[in-house]
Amino acid sequence: MKKVIELKNISKYFAKVIANKDVSFDLHEGEVLALLGENGAGKSTIMKILYGLYHQDEGKILINGEETRIDSPKDAMKYGISMIQQHFSLVEAHTVTENIILGHVKGNIDVNECTNKIKELSDKYGFNLNPNSIIRDLSVGERQKVEILKALFQNTEILIMDEPTAVLTPQEITNLMKFIKDFVKGGNSVVFISHKLNEVMEVADNIVIMRNGELVGNVKKTETDEKKLANLMVGRELNQTPTKSISHVVENENVLDMTNVTCVDRDGIKVLNNLSLTVRKGEIFGIAGVSGNGQQELCEAISGVRELVDGKITLLNEDIGSLSVYERIKAGIGYVPSNRHRDAMISDMTIAENMFLKSSFENKWLAGKLIDKEKLNSYTNNKIRDFSIKAHGPDAKAGGLSGGNQQKVILAREVDNGSKLIVLDQPTRGLDLGAINHVHKSIVRESKNGKGILLVSTELSEIFGLCDRIGVIYQGELQGIYSPDELTPEKVGLLMAGWKEEVR
Amino acid sequence: MIDTLATALMMSTPLLYGAISEMFTERSGVMNTSIEGAFLMGAFGGFVGAYISGSLLIGFIFAIISGVLLTFIYGIVTVKYKQHQVVTGTALNILALGLATFLFRVIFGIPVIPLKVTPLQTIAIPLLSKIPFVGPIFFDQNLLTYIMYFIVPASFYVLYKTSYGLIIRSTGENPEAVDVAGVDVNRVRITMLLIAGAFCGIAGAFYSLTILGLFTSSIIGGRGWIAFAICFLGNWRPYGVLFGALAFGLAEAIGIRFMVMEGMVIPNEFFIALPYILTIILTITRNSFNIPAKLGVPYNKE
Numbered sequence: 001m002k003k004v005i006e007l008k009n010i011s012k013y014f015a016k017v018i019a020n021k022d023v024s025f026d027l028h029e030g031e032v033l034a035l036l037g038e039n040g041a042g043k044s045t046i047m048k049i050l051y052g053l054y055h056q057d058e059g060k061i062l063i064n065g066e067e068t069r070i071d072s073p074k075d076a077m078k079y080g081i082s083m084i085q086q087h088f089s090l091v092e093a094h095t096v097t098e099n100i101i102l103g104h105v106k107g108n109i110d111v112n113e114c115t116n117k118i119k120e121l122s123d124k125y126g127f128n129l130n131p132n133s134i135i136r137d138l139s140v141g142e143r144q145k146v147e148i149l150k151a152l153f154q155n156t157e158i159l160i161m162d163e164p165t166a167v168l169t170p171q172e173i174t175n176l177m178k179f180i181k182d183f184v185k186g187g188n189s190v191v192f193i194s195h196k197l198n199e200v201m202e203v204a205d206n207i208v209i210m211r212n213g214e215l216v217g218n219v220k221k222t223e224t225d226e227k228k229l230a231n232l233m234v235g236r237e238l239n240q241t242p243t244k245s246i247s248h249v250v251e252n253e254n255v256l257d258m259t260n261v262t263c264v265d266r267d268g269i270k271v272l273n274n275l276s277l278t279v280r281k282g283e284i285f286g287i288a289g290v291s292g293n294g295q296q297e298l299c300e301a302i303s304g305v306r307e308l309v310d311g312k313i314t315l316l317n318e319d320i321g322s323l324s325v326y327e328r329i330k331a332g333i334g335y336v337p338s339n340r341h342r343d344a345m346i347s348d349m350t351i352a353e354n355m356f357l358k359s360s361f362e363n364k365w366l367a368g369k370l371i372d373k374e375k376l377n378s379y380t381n382n383k384i385r386d387f388s389i390k391a392h393g394p395d396a397k398a399g400g401l402s403g404g405n406q407q408k409v410i411l412a413r414e415v416d417n418g419s420k421l422i423v424l425d426q427p428t429r430g431l432d433l434g435a436i437n438h439v440h441k442s443i444v445r446e447s448k449n450g451k452g453i454l455l456v457s458t459e460l461s462e463i464f465g466l467c468d469r470i471g472v473i474y475q476g477e478l479q480g481i482y483s484p485d486e487l488t489p490e491k492v493g494l495l496m497a498g499w500k501e502e503v504r
Numbered sequence: 505m506i507d508t509l510a511t512a513l514m515m516s517t518p519l520l521y522g523a524i525s526e527m528f529t530e531r532s533g534v535m536n537t538s539i540e541g542a543f544l545m546g547a548f549g550g551f552v553g554a555y556i557s558g559s560l561l562i563g564f565i566f567a568i569i570s571g572v573l574l575t576f577i578y579g580i581v582t583v584k585y586k587q588h589q590v591v592t593g594t595a596l597n598i599l600a601l602g603l604a605t606f607l608f609r610v611i612f613g614i615p616v617i618p619l620k621v622t623p624l625q626t627i628a629i630p631l632l633s634k635i636p637f638v639g640p641i642f643f644d645q646n647l648l649t650y651i652m653y654f655i656v657p658a659s660f661y662v663l664y665k666t667s668y669g670l671i672i673r674s675t676g677e678n679p680e681a682v683d684v685a686g687v688d689v690n691r692v693r694i695t696m697l698l699i700a701g702a703f704c705g706i707a708g709a710f711y712s713l714t715i716l717g718l719f720t721s722s723i724i725g726g727r728g729w730i731a732f733a734i735c736f737l738g739n740w741r742p743y744g745v746l747f748g749a750l751a752f753g754l755a756e757a758i759g760i761r762f763m764v765m766e767g768m769v770i771p772n773e774f775f776i777a778l779p780y781i782l783t784i785i786l787t788i789t790r791n792s793f794n795i796p797a798k799l800g801v802p803y804n805k806e
Contacts, residue, residue, distance in 0.1 A: 089683075091673075093677050093797065094674065102682065103667075103685030103686055104685065107667055108665060109665055109666060
């Protein structure tokens with residue numbers, strides 16, 4: 001096969017951090033190349049260099065055998081290279097057509113002609129997308145299709161996709177895989193950035209594995225398997241995801257009991273609709289679903305951030321529905337929100353200060369009327385040790401820690417706040433495998449201590465691996481509550497996409 | 505009645521120039537909070553140019569240059585160096601006031617009789633101006649007011665029907681999408697500010713060279729801010745802005761009319777205050793906004 005892109009000895013440094021070191025590999029015509037690695041392995045960086053968002057400090061890029069300098073995405077597009085970032089860059093208030101033609105049509109806009117052209121492209125790949133829809137009304141999966149169409153509209157031949165499946169339902173993932181295979185059939189190439197082994201094994205022809213900014217493997221799919229890839233990617237033997245086999249006892253006493261809970265958003269639209277569930281002592285209750293279907297609202301309703309319109313919430317048989325956030329923390333509810341920077345920590349404050357952020361009203365932190373610095377520091381030091389947080393001490397700024405370590409700080413705090421119940425909203429999102437492992441262990445440990453755990457996650461493996469019961473949420477309603485053996489990933493996928501069993 | 509309506513159209517002219525230019529800058533994501541200063545610089549520069557050269561055309565050219573200079577500084581500080589837009593605007597407005605007052609004294613000293621230039625005259629359009637009622641209102645106006653008739657449809661066309669209009673609108677909603685499409689976000693924003701500077705310069709000079717024919721440092725008297733508010737009230741849409749500009753122009757015209765009327769029961773000040781009261785009421789009561797999502801937020805690449 002013909003080489004379309006050759007990366008030769010690329011290195012990139014950010015301040016003191018090495019993002020890429022001496023990375024070389026080729027991309028061939030008609031090939032799906034997977035770029036596999038943990039978060040922070042440098043996968044996105046090397047592709048952003050190819051896309052012109054960054055410039056390499058050393059090394060060179062050859063396109064069709066000729067050395068080329070790419071200074072901006074505009075340059076990259078000239079060579080037929082497009083990249084779909086993890087965070088979409090779409091204008092929410094505009095239509096699909098307007099987003100796709102942005103910056104790529106000159107002078108007067110012939111809307112009809114553009115719309116027809118986009119419709120044609122969309123039909124060619126079976127996207128079933130209305131060019132006149134407003135982006136804000138589209139699902140994440142549809143938005144991704146818009147991003148893909150944006151690339152196709154510019155006659156892209158090399159499509160780079162950064163973690164494209166992270167936000168999709170299983171069905172949408174299947175469709176995406178089908179698109180990728182169709183797309184390369186025409187002689188185009190795809191770079192598929194991922195840390196998910198099964199997807200890489202499904203879609204890729206060749207797999208490049210990166211770790212700590214360096215290339216650690218370049219293999220044909222046919223010559224490898226998931227286990228080999230995992231070892232290359234992590235560079236150490238992984239502890240298996242702790243499962244229920246580490247036995248913990250679910251008692252028959254309800255910690256949390258929600259009955260017919262309904263909440264609305266600012267516009268009065270129901271975000272939680274008549275939702276009922278119970279979490280028992282020692283139980284890990286999982287909420288599966290595509291993000292944005294009411295998970296965050298559910299967690300907020302429990303932690304007291306969001307008011308109930310209707311329904312009842314009890315904690316150990318005491319009605320907490322009308323209690324304030326503060327009273328609920330006192331009652332023993334811990335909450336790890338999904339957006340930790342916005343809702344869980346103050347980046348400019350130290351770890352110690354963040355530690356007592358949510359329980360600052362308690363006398364235990366006081367010496368007289370002032371903060372007992374010594375006590376707080378020794379408490380924080382213990383937490384740093386217990387949760388193996390990588391930080392130089394209690395005085396380290398929380399914002400200076402890596403994402404995984406920030407999450408450990410929050411988890412360490414919430415485990416103590418949540419003496420009865422811990423609500424975790426996507427606790428492992430964006431973390432590397434080591435940190436994920438740690439979070440999982442903590443969850444299992446706390447459930448063994450007899451706490452109730454509500455775990456919201458979009459990672460099905462996490463839900464299946466950890467939970468005693470699983471509720472699938474769709475548009476603010478529970479599609480049903482199941483034990484893990486009753487479900488297959490396919491069935492969860494359908495439930496997540498809105499399909500409902502007629503009779504249970 | 506006819507007189508008042510004709511005056512209303514004339515008085516709304518500079519407001520529309522200012523408000524339309526504000527609409528374009530805000531659509532691209534920057535608030536031109538130096539608008540009041542740009543009006544004043546226009547009024548001052550325009551008067552100086554016209555007085556010294558004796559030509560109104562040169563006066564208006566001076567006005568454009570003065571307005572653009574101010575918004576250029578504003579653009580560099582807020583777009584390039586990403587400083588706070590309200591703080592920067594406030595500083596520049598104070599600077600413009602001081603500068604205009606100071607330079608006026610430096611150039612002309614303290615004149616005993618106010619210095620005057622012949623204001624821009626009205627041009628009655630043959631035939632059309634003879635139409636009863638409509639003619640004297642619409643077709644016996646000055647050149648700048650005639651131009652105003654075309655500005656709104658032209659703005660609508662540019663904003664919604666051209667590629668660059670789409671870029672402007674997208675820049676205010678999601679600059680990242682524009683950047684990814686290979687368009688320089690800051691360049692779009694600074695371009696909008698420079699155009700706004702030209703429009704505001706003309707608008708300011710309208711007061712010194714068309715309405716009054718003289719310059720005082722209080723000549724603008726908050727009308728830049730009214731243009732600013734009209735953009736907001738017009739919901740960032742060309743025809744909304746037109747409606748707002750006409751409403752405020754009418755209020756001003758009624759105020760002028762009552763000022764010269766004998767035996768009025770309602771004090772003239774009421775009508776002067778009317779636009780401001782209107783702004784507050786409309787602001788509170790309206791609930792659907794078309795506000796650009798990234799208005800006032802500097803664009804940071806990665």
